[in-house]
Amino acid sequence: MSTRTLPLVFINLGGEMLYILDQRLRAQNIPTDKAKKVMNDIITTMFNKKFLEELFKPQELYSKKALRTVFDRLAHASIMRLNQASMDKLYDLMTMAFKYQVLLCPRPKDILLVTFNHMDAIKEFVRDTPSILSQVDETYRQLIQIYTPLSCGEFQLIRQTLLIFFQDMHIRVSIFLKDKVQNSNGRFVLPTSGPLPYGTHSPGLIRMFSCNGEEVKRLQFRDGGNYTAALREGSFELFGDRVIKLGTNMYSVSRPVETHMSGTSKISSQRTKVNTIPNPLAKEELNLLAKLMGGLEIRKPSNTDSGFRVNLFATDEEEEEALISRPAELSYGVINIQATKDSQANAELVKIMGEFTESEEPVPSSSSKGDDLLAMMDGL
Template structure:
């Protein structure tokens, strides 16, 4: 039996919970004081050293019921309120995001790097010295616990975690709109300079220990404090800058079962497209929001919970550039793809406050059970 699987689910799901809470507090224009208090309270409860001692106890994987109870206590330790409906949907969302990260990981190292990405993001959320000490302590737990394990052991932990959450098959609107999930709930992977190819090299790598095997950290990701993790897995998907890195390409899995292979679809012009997209999005005056509303505070604060609705974007094409120079068909094709991509992301992120209250979108509308 492989031990120490519980921390992977606990920390990754806890990180996803903080991502959602931070995004909704900002989108609903909750005061900075309340926002800071909620994030600090939740972080303090999530990474409390006594709680981590229980989580990192060398035992079999805790059941989802235990994880849910623990994380609900973490969420409710703050001044915010969660009704039963929102709590249920938030839990499903956390599971699906972690399921995506585990299912599309290309090797054991990426599983650990994804967890460290969550800790890095939490460290950036909090300013309190004590809480940052909690994050650093969790980082040490991760490296000390998994650093001495073999790649085979870590991959078995990943498989155990996926087995525990495999019954959750839910469509998530954000993943669908970003092309990271299909209607049948299977996943597509976004790769940025990262692929361990563990399945192909398993016989060579499986007996190496995580800390004993080191490739170029600029390519395979660093395990050190504040190092470059390289992989996108575990990063905050709600940020408008998510995924805006060079050399991204989409890979598609035809089945949600993690044992099936992933078929890669490459695009040579993707780097230019993403760089252009980054410049376009960088001109926005206000950060875009995700189109959902999480009822964090209850009925007394409903006025602060306006929803986000898509904006309309016009698409204009021409055979000449802005300086009047003729452009080639290939360039026009790239421009058309870029425009469509920007339109899609604008639709996903735009925040228009003219939508009437009856059209408010609750978090339950982002999830569709299959």
């Protein structure tokens, strides 16, 4: 469907990831300088020029697996390490948060304001580091240039494409359950009260006209909701008040990151089964992935940096338990099947990556980078 969805998915999921990591880094009392380094390294990687060039090219939103792999890589772009269970949980939280924002945004166009809320917060994270800030601003300008001219129909198509991408995901998230915006079956609450979307009339009026355009009759009806007047429209400029709150940071020290993973609802058992038969999509997926990963420049932690591990759970025991008890249908680790078992696709990937490194300016570690990518994919 829409070929304009990938940058929005990446930036919004990335933004949610940063909110969560920021909160966990504080909660685990990681020293400020290390925490700062993690955030800066991840944001630098996210807004890498070459990577974003690939990202902004019109393309289909291929696969959850490819995207998950990209985020796995991104989360490990610095000295921080996450184990499998924490990474799964991080990704669950990110995706459910963005699904909520896409579903609830008042008008399709407001997806852009959600994105701007994430961008504004990312800028705040790096406000002391001008070089990174200018990198983020460059992407900001690109977003405005590409997306603000789109029609409402195109935004609706973007929204519908995103909703297909997130379809059948019903993971319950503590913060949403507590705020009563998610039901115990994992479905989000849709309010029938509160402010109307900008530009929408209050429902309940029927107007009839004569042939020469005069209003001849006016009838009221009860609409069954309890709506209030629309708020003003949020700013679509580089700076300004976005008005809508979707996409802002919902975590704080007093509202920690938590998920309910066990006992997923009946609905989740109906989720689409991952196709195990050889998939013609695999090639396209790997192609996309290779292109994206080619742009993700990961700086290996030097000897002077000491790495540390962040846990998305309260204790290590809980984390271990989560890994064991995670329902099979929620497993993300699918890429490795294709990278190792599908030798043809594997060869293809190597070829693609070969093309990549050739076209690049000579980098000393170009060959090891390719190995690294495969190794990482096998290790998933």
